[in-house]
Amino acid sequence: MAPMNNELMTLTLPELTGLIEAWGFPRFRAKQVHEWIHRHHCTSFDAMSNVPAPLRQRLAQEYPFEEFSPVDRQVSIDGTRKYVFKLNDGCLVETVGMPTHRQDGIIERLSVCVSSQVGCPMACAFCATGREGLTRNLQAGEIVQQIATVQKDFEARVSNVVVMGQGEPFLNYDEVLSALRMVNSADDLHIGARHITISTCGIISGIERLSDEPEQFTLAISLHSAVQSTRDELMPKVSQQPLPLLKTALKNYTQKTGRRVSLEYLLIKNVNDSEEQLLALLDLCRGLLCHINLLPMNPVEGAPFQPAAEKTVRHWMRTLEAEGVEISMRKSRGSDIDGACGQLKNRIVSRET
Template sequence: MTRMNTPIKNILPSEFDALVKGLGQPSFRSKQLFEWLYGKGAQSYEEMTNLPAKFRAQLAQEHPLHNVEVLEHAISSDGTHKMILQYHDGVCVETVAIPSRNGERLTVCFSTQAGCPMACAFCATGKEGLSRNLFAGEIVDQVLTVQRLLGRRVSNVVGMGQGEPFLNYDNVLAALRIMNSDKGLGIGARHICISTCGIIPGIERFSHEPEQFTLAVSLHSASQATRLQLMPKTNSFPLPELKSSLARYIEITNRRVTFEYIMIDNVNDKESNLQELLQFCKGLLCHVNLIPINAVPESPFKPSKQQTIQKWIDVTAKHGIETTLRDSRGSDIAGACGQLKNTFTQQHS
């Protein structure tokens, strides 16, 4: 049973039936409530005109509907939008909206935690530490906010913002299902991707979910020593165990895995690193996404040389591994991979 004064966005949709029953309403009210919150993105209970006035008053009193506040909205020269959003308790996250070059798609890169506990060496968010997990409704609110501000439907979502999604598994999965639901945001499962640093228990759970959500793994090195240098908190999930887990995921789901690989000059882009990546990918249904690292203040890392990146693309292709170079977007507004950081709160504190 949900406690009184629990914000409505902090309550899982699976708990809505018990909620409305506890307030003396018939069960179909839970579906109406869900549609208002997530299908129509209602900003207040007053908008929910097909709910009885007494019920709306009870909800407003017992389960307040908080809206996220947009503290900052920057627009890149390439059309990317970066937003700093603040929740009712003062916690902030960053959300990035990326229109495709041809304008047909709108992708939202959403955050799953406020901050991140993984402390990856190349990531600005990791330097901030973890504030708290986000609730499912708070995660979905990021996408709803983008749709409202940009006045268009979001077609694709990726959980590649702040946080490690599989350390907030239940809320993240609930959010994905809200986004996927026909009564919610109606985003196709194959257009919903979650990226993990390689949390094996999360991968195991994800492999048994019925929806065809897609999986990306932040690999960044297929050498255990180099990976620990870049991603020290992955030491509990060594590469051989990660590969075995991914092989099981592929076998169960028959879906390929995308490996995210940030290219850092003279750190993880040497010939030995390339050979290690080829060996790691061997036998896996996978796709490699190479990402030249973006500048982060006070970081010693520099992007790999263009000829190095091209060599990696050519060599992996010869080995039958589909490899792409990510079209990095939003770097001039610190919205690109590795740059996400709540600068607003620092500038205005």
Template sequence: MQDDNTRQPDQKTTNRPDIHSLSHKDLLALFEELGQPKFRAKQVEEWVWEKNASSFDDMTNLPKSLRAALSERCSMGGVKEVVKQVSQDGSRKYLLRYSDGVSVECVGMPSRGKLAVCASSQAGCAMGCAFCATGAAGLTRSLTAGEIYEQVMHVRDDFDTRVTSVVMMGQGEPFMNYDAVLGALRKLNSPEGAGIGARHLTVSTCGVIPMIKRFANEPEQFTLAVSLHSAVQRTRDMLMPGVKKYSLLHLYDVMGEYVDKTGRRPTYEYALIKGVNDTEEELASLCDFCRSNLAHVNLIQLNNVRGSKFQPASEARAQEFVRRLASVGVEATIRNSRGSDIDAACGQLRQNVERALRR
């Protein structure tokens, strides 16, 4: 565990917009008001989105008087790294705090010269999934597109290497914060942002059906993952009460429409829970749900969470799921567990830090 205050959020943000929230058009209007040439907007955007500047003073190709004027008009946003945990496998988990005191988690996962980031879309989550540490704490607020983007840049700068993929699988339900998530994805994809290929940007949803339909109509080839966790309705309703109103039959139909419209293969996330969704009935239902769908099943070894009644299924059971799914023509893999020696579960680090502070 490490406490790092290398990047402090701007504390004097009253009535000053975060510059990450300003569009190119907004910046052009601002510079016209300040009597500055239009090219200044491009310079500022490069500092904000590509270089991840932490202060207007960092913008050394801008006149000092302009930097002062920008500081009076806008804030830089920014995050404070409250805690960093480093795993033996090289993964790093961060608890980051924004200027209003709200904190979120994100994770950097290096592998064979690549760097993946798991980012949060909300502080907390309202979906209430029974096995999730984040869901137990409830929702604090949604994040802005800039705040989501800043998580990725924080990890990039800490590793001092380019981020090659991002998964929106951290805290929150991304499709309950759709516009901000899409804005962050587009900036992460943009050559004037992080420059990450669209197919390497993944959104994971519990199955918010109206937003899956909307996502299918977006022009970019972003990747979709659906947290399934059971293909038996009563089990899924118990595990995932936040999407109880969306039936598995409806989800099945919508995912077929998604594949037909996009031609892209979605992933179904399935956390194997001993005695709950690893039974023969559950396996047979999962095979039936996936067999005629273009899909990949990502089997997850459940993280141990303090106070949880759920336990992970055995490795042998996970292998049996892979074998049986393969027998009906469905590719499945067991997700390599990263950071198992630290607070790996979403929301777990935040909970443990807050618990320690209350002592």
């Protein structure tokens, strides 16, 4: 399997029309090619059955397809599927598809956790990806192809996208936004902006940029502690962007957009689950339009962390609810195939499918 050349994918219809006309073909051919690229996500120019061979040959010459091949596919007992894709330069990237089924077995919701970088530079202590370091940013086409491939594999429409896989999306801002605009477009996957979530460690410049974008993408913050010293230990690469400045940026974001932010909080035993930590979180939430998403601690090879006790989780949920903070507890998906939060990492896999 190969993805469309990123440069070709990111051309608008008017730009593609100008290109094809400059090559001497009728302008209506541009719409046909555009539909094959964005609606059908075709994997070869030969598949463009209503496009004349000379145009297909010119496209192949100018914009050759790039490699995007699945080298591993694992299926969890809960139906989650984790994919490892090999990219044009040999890099590997992981993607997760998470279905929710009706009682009759039909998929009623399909969420895709998509990666934005090969590896990650943030080095968060609880995350396997951060230990691998950053190799490179993903191109917009490589991000879109992850989603399109999962949709084809499940033979079901993707309803939700979360940019929560490998990488820090705001360190690849332009390519991520370009990809999500394609995903959101009625000419492409047509996934509603409010069903697309961007998760960041708290890069303030990215939050400020997103607040000025016209699309209503959802913003999630990997918080994990409202105590500065604890957060610095867990997330050392964002220590230069302290919590007071982060809260100010989030307040400005919510005031400018009218949209709520989601605060992701991984409850870790004897690290960030104390009463002091809870009170600090409550203080951070005051005056902020937000929702707390508590995450289960998933095992990461070599990491010493353990999940907080069930009693602690219940206490946190009761206390936050009593204070009027919206809160939910995310169900872990795909942990048996290392597909859950914090478990994705770049590694060579021996089994190929």
